[in-house]
Amino acid sequence: MxxxxxxxxxxxxxxxxxxxxxxxxxxxxxxxxxxxxxxxxxxxxxxxxxxxxxxxxxxxxxxxxxxxxxxxxxxxxxxxxxxxxxxxxxxxxxxxxxxxxxxxxxxxRPRETRPRETPYPERPPSGSVPDIKLSEIMIFMEWLQPAVRALEKGQALPEAPTLEAGEVASWIQAIRNLEDRRRESEAVQLALEADMRDREAYVGHLTHQLQISLDETKSAQAARRELQEELASYKTMLARTLEISKEIGRFDGQMKTLAGELMEKGSRLEALAVSFQELAAALRTLGGPPVG
Ligand SMILES: [Zn+2]
Structure with a gap:
């Protein structure tokens, strides 16, 4: 902040x-x-x-x-x-x-200043003359060796010795803080890896879906081709039907002409028959009454 x-x-x-x-x-x-x-x-x-x-x-x-x-x-x-x-x-x-x-x-300014009123005891500036006990350093060093080994192997730090708050305790705290940060980084990395796997699976799923869509498109195209072919054959059939009906029309005309001709010939035959009847009658008249 x-x-x-x-x-x-x-x-x-x-x-x-x-x-x-x-x-x-x-x-x-x-x-x-x-x-x-x-x-x-x-x-x-x-x-x-x-x-x-x-x-x-x-x-x-x-x-x-x-x-x-x-x-x-x-x-x-x-x-x-x-x-x-x-x-x-x-x-x-x-x-x-x-x-x-x-x-x-x-x-x-020794005489000008008022006496100190702070509630803190006298202590030199930190870092300059730290008040470190040799015994604490020995304890720290004993802890440090297994701690370094644990860090190298990525294991948890050994339990820290109980020390009075001070310089050495702060060293241990600092090492523990670094270890915590390392663990946090590891957790973040694991989360990222899991996320990556999820994404890969999702991409795989999408690829699969895409393949299905492609197959569907292909079969739709095949169906369309079939329909086109069917339509073409219907068109051919229709054209033939039209031709046949035209032919039927022509045939019908010929039939009508033929019927007309037959009718005409029929009426001529009728006229001829009448002529024959008249001729027969005339012949009878010429021959007189029949013998009998
Ligand atoms: Zn702060």
Whole structure:
């Protein structure tokens, strides 16, 4: 999270615990204070206008940048907390910076400054003269060897020795944080691989569907060709039928002509018959009455 807070102080060491407490959320102050007392704050680089630091939080290591610029306190932390106007980690860093900057400021002006009112015991700046016990280092080294072997094999870290909060405990915490991050990365990678497999299966399914569609298209095309062929044969049949009906028409005409001709011949024959009858009658008349 990132914040910009109006600030009248011109040096970071002027931000004392009561002042910090008066502007931040009470839980953020309490937890920040606890982090300082548990020695979880590392100031990497600092002067009166800016601080670079890291804090071992409850879920990992977070990095902060705090600046005093143009009448504003600019805070930046890699955490995602929504504490206003700054997170517990930035609070812890300001408290830690105030604690270790105080003696130096006081040393420059020993008589002008009021006696320290901070509730913290004297402690040198972190990183410069750490208060490390040799026995703790021995315990740490004993833990470190199996821990490194476990890390190499990708196994879980051995149970950490119980140490008082301090430099060595923070080393162990830092290694555990790295291990947690590695496990998170592995989990993310596994999830990605599973996702990839799902996608491949989906692509396979789509390919299969596409194949089915192609087959369907092919059979539809074949059916269309068959229909076209059938249609063509119907057309041929229709043309022949038309031809036949024309022929029938022609035949019908010929029949009619023939019938007309027959009728005409029939009537001529009738006329001829009549002529014969008349001729016969005439012949009888000429021959007189029959002998008998
Ligand atoms: Zn933070």
């Amino acid at each position: 990132r914040n910009r807070i109006p600030c009248t102080a011109d040096r970071l060491s002027l931000l004392d615990p009561p002042m910090i407490q008066s502007v931040v959320e009470s839980t953020a102050f309490q937890i920040g204070h606890q982090y300082v007392s548990e020695n979880r704050v590392r100031i990497v680089e600092a002067d009166e206008s800016q601080i670079s630091s890291a804090v071992i939080g409850n879920s990992g290591l977070y990095e902060q940048t705090i600046k005093l610029k143009d009448g504003h306190l600019l805070t930046k932390c890699t955490c995602t907390l929504v504490e206003e106007p700054m997170c517990r980690h930035c609070v812890a860093v300001l408290l830690e910076y105030h604690r270790w900057s105080q003696p130096r400021t006081a040393a420059k």
